[in-house]
Amino acid sequence: MSKNVTIIGGGVIGLAWTRKFLEKGWNVHLNDSQDISAFIEKEFNGKVKFFHDLAESVKDADYVQECGPERLPIKQDIFKILAQHAPTHAIFASSSSSIVSSEIAENNPAADRILIGHPFNPANIMPLVEVVPNPKTSKDTVNTAMQIYSELGYEPALIQKEIAGFVANRLQIAFLNECYYLVEQGIIDAADLDKLVLNSLGLRWSTVGPFEGEHLGGGAQGISHLLSGVGSNMNFQLGTPDPTKAHILIEQTEKAYGVGEENWKKRSEKRDQLTEEILKLRKQTK
Amino acid sequence: MSKNVTIIGGGVIGLAWTRKFLEKGWNVHLNDSQDISAFIEKEFNGKVKFFHDLAESVKDADYVQECGPERLPIKQDIFKILAQHAPTHAIFASSSSSIVSSEIAENNPAADRILIGHPFNPANIMPLVEVVPNPKTSKDTVNTAMQIYSELGYEPALIQKEIAGFVANRLQIAFLNECYYLVEQGIIDAADLDKLVLNSLGLRWSTVGPFEGEHLGGGAQGISHLLSGVGSNMNFQLGTPDPTKAHILIEQTEKAYGVGEENWKKRSEKRDQLTEEILKLRKQTK
Structure with a gap:
């Protein structure tokens, strides 16, 4: 029944x-x-x-x-x-x-x-x-x-214990905060940052998760190699986005991708189609 | 010549x-x-x-x-x-x-x-x-x-201005820091976090970059809608990983994915193959 x-x-x-x-x-x-x-x-x-x-x-x-x-x-x-x-x-x-x-x-x-x-x-x-x-x-x-x-x-x-934002949104916010900071500071344009992520981290994390990614990045010794030393060149302070500069993010994003209902539908459909195709691909190679 | x-x-x-x-x-x-x-x-x-x-x-x-x-x-x-x-x-x-x-x-x-x-x-x-x-x-x-x-x-x-870590590694570290924190705190297992990312953020950022992702997530009004208010439920402090707890990350990762040269080669090849197939797919749908 x-x-x-x-x-x-x-x-x-x-x-x-x-x-x-x-x-x-x-x-x-x-x-x-x-x-x-x-x-x-x-x-x-x-x-x-x-x-x-x-x-x-x-x-x-x-x-x-x-x-x-x-x-x-x-x-x-x-x-x-x-x-x-x-x-x-x-x-x-x-x-x-x-x-x-x-x-x-x-x-x-x-x-x-x-x-x-x-x-x-x-x-x-x-x-x-x-x-x-x-x-x-x-x-x-x-x-x-x-x-x-x-x-x-x-x-x-x-998720084994309650925490504000759960996991996916916490990770997303950690990432977006730094994206917003870098664009606000003029380090990189919003559209260039998007391309950068598509051609690096996004591609990596659609094939292996962050822990397996690090494990493979560490070579045959794996993540223990990375966590024990190589990262020592990577000690720096991450940024904090400034809410009064949000207009910079909005202007650059709208300029790169347009605005309005029709534009949104077209782009969303393209994203969804590609998402479904990647999911199919992943199932095949499992 | x-x-x-x-x-x-x-x-x-x-x-x-x-x-x-x-x-x-x-x-x-x-x-x-x-x-x-x-x-x-x-x-x-x-x-x-x-x-x-x-x-x-x-x-x-x-x-x-x-x-x-x-x-x-x-x-x-x-x-x-x-x-x-x-x-x-x-x-x-x-x-x-x-x-x-x-x-x-x-x-x-x-x-x-x-x-x-x-x-x-x-x-x-x-x-x-x-x-x-x-x-x-x-x-x-x-x-x-x-x-x-x-x-x-x-x-x-x-990258228009010099900054420590450039862009990709800064974004990666912002993300990994929170991953490490959440696993250290027992909020989620390393392997489950990997699956979570593969089935959400990784998939999103391999189809659209973070700015376009937010722009589409905001509906027809786009990123300006998100940056102006909806995020207000998302005000919380992100975590800081504890170097003395790195052994937790290593143990869980090695348990999930194994160790050694042969294992590394096999998994790296699988990742690379899938990466190349996603790249092909993206070219086709451009």
Whole structure:
């Protein structure tokens, strides 16, 4: 018998989840406090049940994937309703990118069934889901969530302890901060920096992760060689971007890549197509 | 008439340059203070002229690519000999990853013809060369170096001002620092972090650079939307890795990927093959 998932929130992320669960044969209930646009209703007509009432939408749920607004009180209220109205075996995952689930689960009797399942933009094709339990989350909850995301075709990554920004966004911010600093300081143009990354680090980290990259970069001795000495030439202070100089980043980026809806669609499609082709390639060479 | 390049240093980087210049029909002089191994002599026999004497090796050079030890006094001595013995039109590039060319060119009468041309590991297939002039480097020198690297099939990136670590290594270190911190703190395992990056940021930055990535991530409004507010949930302190905990990184990496020469060769080849296939793919979708 196929299982029931309730998706809360009919935005970009909620719809990406909806499509994935549908593909794998789940019964999908889509809850949104507002009416879903005619366009979306048409795509999912007959395949998805639409709800305005949250309690009603989760009463048969095996899994709930919340994609509501990124505000703690709203999420706390939502998850209390889930605890009251969903079956006692149901698991409640938040797609939040920035709120930890120990806060969402505060004073919630179902805290052991609550965790974060954070997808990575663009959620329709990126394989990553960050699975972040809170100290009260049960092992069963974690294992089931990991398994469900795997079955959906994602590559879930287990974050073992809660931390602000989780892992992917922390790494992204560490990298972007230095990008912003270097462009603000006139060391390199935004478009040249993009090309530089495409032709070096991006290419490396789409074939091997940072640890394997260092391990191979160290030669036959591996990462221990790098961590023990060669890096000694690399002792310098990284930069801090200046918020008052953000206009420089915006001007150079808009100049390089244009602006507007149509331009955005065209470029996003090109990115997505190439992403999918690289994913295919990686599967072949596995 | 084909042009003359002198490569100084027969290590991994020097040999990668040697092959690239040979492929494009340059006459290559390879200088190394030590005897080149029989293996290398066999590969290049009849195609490359080998030298022990630096002055002798550059007397007809149009371009010199230095790949000597990463020590300033050694490089200063080498570049003084270049200034004395190479033709007055010759350009002198250092492959240095960490020494700026204003230091290398100190008290050197040919300072206007000296710059950095820093390749990215693995240099035989990575497209990036960072071209970093010093304040005395002439525009002609920069333009010629950029053109030569392009003709060799590289994608040179112009770094407009000298800065410690240049750009690629600064970005890499910003990223790796946070990777090291997160693994040391037990937030995530090294192998899981690798998978996470492969399935998110690596994939993104092999299809679009960080600025275009942010520009598309901001939707039709682009990067200005992201820089103006959404990031406000993302205010947190990044970590600092602890050198006394490096053993954790080494243990987890070696456990995940093994150690030893044979293992290294096999994994490096797999990485290189995938890298070349992604590069082909990108050319097709350009």
